[in-house]
Amino acid sequence: MEQRPFGNTGVWVSQLGLGAGELGDRALPDGQAADTLAAVLDAGMTLLDTARGYGESEARIGRFLGPRRKDVVLSTKVGYQVEGRRDWSYAAVALGIDESLRRLQTDWLDIVHLHSCDLETLRRGEAIRALLDARQAGKLRVAAYSGENEALAWAVASGHFQSFQCSVSLCDQRALATLVPQIEAQGGGLLAKRPVANAPWRFDERPYGTYGEEYWYRWHTMARTGDLDPRGLSWQELAVRFVAHLPGVPGAIIGLTQPAHAAENAAYAARGPLPADHVAAIRAAFQQHDEDWLGLT
């Protein structure tokens, strides 16, 4: 697994990491969560991305890591759900960070994001100040913003953040046009979230009412016309190789709960970049069908 510099933050990340949202699901047995984390590390992924809002995720990662903490890059997200504190207040961010340190059983966090706060909240400045103060205090190494579209554009232009997290996949390419090059030019880190678009090819029929429905619609729209063409690869391989080798995208965090998926995705990434003309065709397919396909949170 390639290790790459995370912008000019001084942190290095593995090209694929784990999006550990689903690992926080209380319905998922502890053993399966631990097996998934073990499979992720075995496959060479040393980047683990979690959040305060992901149920048991932070605590499970903390319990699992123990002495392996120093071998991984821990990324989390904060800003809300602190008892007695207004969401996005200075205290909600500051106490959220302290709580993440405790749950993850660590003395420092590598990357901490403000988790999808809106433009108005960013402009108020209070949440940003709390994040930067925590960095100054040595609690975290990289101050980051996770979000989309207008708010992401503001965050990138603000100069307050050293790295970003946004949706990038076959089905979510808007950020690639301007924001990704802008982040790269300013030396920022970037994590692609939802990088396999929730693997919509698993569903024969549109999965109405689910989290992945919009991506299924986008994928189906591009694929049924043949404009998005895997050229003999499986859709999963196409998705992984597309996102794992995009310029300006050092790390992509794939969500998984089945341990076998970790090695499978790592093997796809190791096959290297797609041919340049295939990447161009994937970009063209998105642009051709983009019906106001904004970045999805």
Ligand SMILES: NC(=O)c1ccc[n+]([C@@H]2O[C@H](COP(=O)([O-])OP(=O)(O)OC[C@H]3O[C@@H](n4cnc5c(N)ncnc54)[C@H](OP(=O)(O)O)[C@@H]3O)[C@@H](O)[C@H]2O)c1
């Ligand atoms: N910052 C934010 O606001 C934000 C928002 C959304 C998501 N995220 C992060 O990104 C993570 C993933 O989000 P996502 O689920 O929308 O997107 P995703 O990573 O594009 O898709 C994850 C899905 O892909 C499946 N999958 C992975 N590898 C596979 C393989 N080799 N073959 C078949 N299926 C495979 C997983 O299935 P199995 O579970 O069966 O392995 C899982 O259901 C979340 O957990 C979270 O950590 C962050």
